[in-house]
Amino acid sequence: MRNSMKLAILAIVAAGCCALYLFHELNGSFDYALPRRVLKVLAMVITGFTIAYSTVVFQTITHNRILTPSIMGLDSLYLLLQTVIIFFLGSGHTIIVNKQLNFLISVAVMIVFALLLYKFLFKKGGQQIYFLLLIGIIVGTFFSSISTFFQVLIDPNEFQIVQDRMFASFNNINSDLVWLAVGIVGVVTVYAWRYLRYLDVLSLGREVAINLGVPYDSIVKQMLIIVAIFISISTALVGPITFFGLIVANLSYQFFKTYKHHVLITGAVVMSIIALVGGQWVVERVFTFSTTLSVIINFIGGVYFIYLLLKERKAA
Amino acid sequence: MIQVLSLSKFYGKKAVVEDVSVTIQPRKITSFIGPNGAGKSTLLSMVSRLLDADTGEVLMDKTDVRKMKSNDFAKRVSILKQSNYMNVRLTIRELVSFGRFPYSKGRLTEEDERIVNQSLEYMHLTDMQDRYLDELSGGQRQRAFIAMVIAQDTEYILLDEPLNNLDMKHSVQIMKILRRLVDELGKTVVIVLHDINFASVYSDWIVAMKDGRVVKDGPTEEIIQSDALKEIYDMDIPIQEMGSCRICVYFNS
Numbered sequence: 001m002r003n004s005m006k007l008a009i010l011a012i013v014a015a016g017c018c019a020l021y022l023f024h025e026l027n028g029s030f031d032y033a034l035p036r037r038v039l040k041v042l043a044m045v046i047t048g049f050t051i052a053y054s055t056v057v058f059q060t061i062t063h064n065r066i067l068t069p070s071i072m073g074l075d076s077l078y079l080l081l082q083t084v085i086i087f088f089l090g091s092g093h094t095i096i097v098n099k100q101l102n103f104l105i106s107v108a109v110m111i112v113f114a115l116l117l118y119k120f121l122f123k124k125g126g127q128q129i130y131f132l133l134l135i136g137i138i139v140g141t142f143f144s145s146i147s148t149f150f151q152v153l154i155d156p157n158e159f160q161i162v163q164d165r166m167f168a169s170f171n172n173i174n175s176d177l178v179w180l181a182v183g184i185v186g187v188v189t190v191y192a193w194r195y196l197r198y199l200d201v202l203s204l205g206r207e208v209a210i211n212l213g214v215p216y217d218s219i220v221k222q223m224l225i226i227v228a229i230f231i232s233i234s235t236a237l238v239g240p241i242t243f244f245g246l247i248v249a250n251l252s253y254q255f256f257k258t259y260k261h262h263v264l265i266t267g268a269v270v271m272s273i274i275a276l277v278g279g280q281w282v283v284e285r286v287f288t289f290s291t292t293l294s295v296i297i298n299f300i301g302g303v304y305f306i307y308l309l310l311k312e313r314k315a316a
Numbered sequence: 317m318i319q320v321l322s323l324s325k326f327y328g329k330k331a332v333v334e335d336v337s338v339t340i341q342p343r344k345i346t347s348f349i350g351p352n353g354a355g356k357s358t359l360l361s362m363v364s365r366l367l368d369a370d371t372g373e374v375l376m377d378k379t380d381v382r383k384m385k386s387n388d389f390a391k392r393v394s395i396l397k398q399s400n401y402m403n404v405r406l407t408i409r410e411l412v413s414f415g416r417f418p419y420s421k422g423r424l425t426e427e428d429e430r431i432v433n434q435s436l437e438y439m440h441l442t443d444m445q446d447r448y449l450d451e452l453s454g455g456q457r458q459r460a461f462i463a464m465v466i467a468q469d470t471e472y473i474l475l476d477e478p479l480n481n482l483d484m485k486h487s488v489q490i491m492k493i494l495r496r497l498v499d500e501l502g503k504t505v506v507i508v509l510h511d512i513n514f515a516s517v518y519s520d521w522i523v524a525m526k527d528g529r530v531v532k533d534g535p536t537e538e539i540i541q542s543d544a545l546k547e548i549y550d551m552d553i554p555i556q557e558m559g560s561c562r563i564c565v566y567f568n569s
Binding site for chain 2: 063064065197200201203204205206207208210211212213214215257259
């Protein structure tokens with residue numbers, strides 16, 4: 001019961017943050033400002049949801065609490081894709097200008113890449129998860145090196161557009177994509193709902209999970225695909241910020257102290273909504289855009305990461 | 317009944333288990349013994365589907381176990397491996413409740429709670445059921461995991477060296493419980509053991525392996541003989557009778 005109380009309080013705080021962001025200094029501009037703010041809040045909620053969800057799932061599958069899904073190289077692939085398109089087709093091409101098309105293509109390419117990676121690795125069966133991570137690191141580095149190569153050659157004006165996509169930003173969220181993202185995330189979440197209980201068992205380790213009747217390989221594969229979809233969506237929506245997932249996932253473990261994933265994931269999602277919407281409000285109204293949210297997130301995240309490392313060292 | 321038919325497993329070109337065929341006797345304790353690296357644990361992992369065999373098959377009541385649904389299989393066969401690393405903090409009761417997962421998928425019914433209580437009782441864990449696993453001694457942890465397997469309520473219980481790191485008192489305690497599971501509840505227990513004296517005193521049937529093959533397979537009295545043990549371990553092991561126990565005195569051979 002205590003955990004559901006905590007969740008309820010967090011949910012109220014999250015709703016408060018959203019209300020604050022939506023209505024503070026609205027000055028009666030219900031027709032112009034409000035719809036725009038609603039879209040922005042929705043985008044932040046979707047981003048927070050996908051990042052938190054995929055990080056908790058990924059950490060359970062890999063049995064590691066300081067990894068983020070970015071280790072699989074998906075966000076480097078996204079940057080490579082954008083760079084290559086702009087390099088060869090130019091920033092004026094439909095694929096860059098039409099954001100929905102760009103979004104769908106990016107998500108599709110990232111998912112196909114993830115599927116290929118898994119297909120190649122799970123063909124042999126067995127415990128290949130660490131091998132998967134290693135390949136992910138190598139491929140990710142490879143992708144970013146090629147991107148850098150193209151970025152050096154590219155026309156400086158075009159580079160501005162590439163650079164714009166390199167950093168996560170909540171100030172110019174691709175609002176046209178929000179409804180599309182909401183749809184995809186909704187469908188995937190409903191589909192994945194029944195697997196959350198399997199995740200509880202997966203955290204006991206592969207052998208215990210198989211013993212308890214979890215079809216391990218198939219669950220892990222499906223979960224990794226869901227992670228890939230979610231990471232693609234959040235990257236395409238605001239840019240690479242998977243580091244953020246590390247913070248909310250670990251805060252959720254510490255705060256709820258349970259193995260139950262529907263609590264852990266819900267907690268992480270609500271916390272990330274508070275951090276993103278509340279943080280964005282602070283950036284816009286308190287700092288009046290003199291800094292960006294991703295800077296703040298990376299700063300707080302870095303401090304928290306160091307704290308985690310020190311704490312784990314003491315525990316060992 | 318579980319039948320293993322010409323099962324093999326290769327790592328690269330090296331066969332760790334080669335052409336093994338064994339039948340597990342129902343309602344008995346079957347011990348797998350043999351030197352290190354004989355392939356006992358690998359065989360057990362293949363029988364319990366933790367590992368895929370390269371050739372051969374495992375039949376349970378004439379059905380290939382690989383064709384069974386994961387969940388149905390988990391209601392009939394349970395396995396406990398040597399090391400159980402986990403990165404979540406659980407109490408004993410939470411761990412034992414996981415044993416009911418194949419039946420209730422995490423939503424425990426009254427029936428499940430009753431079985432969990434029984435399992436805790438059986439392993440003498442009721443008093444400490446709310447303690448966390450990482451606060452326990454090796455023996456208590458091992459008992460908690462065995463309680464989980466008992467809660468899983470399967471006909472077959474497979475245990476991979478459950479006596480590892482346990483002192484004499486706890487080893488005897490666990491073997492007595494396994495004996496009770498077979499005699500009172502009609503379970504079939506398959507166990508990998510390193511101490512042949514535990515195998516001799518507690519098991520009904522012994523399968524001896526060496527270099528990936530079965531070298532001896534028979535009732536305990538037939539295997540615990542100096543000449544048979546010579547073949548398995550390459551050691552001259554005299555056997556002493558103490559009451560009803562046949563003890564292998566291998567310490568200075």
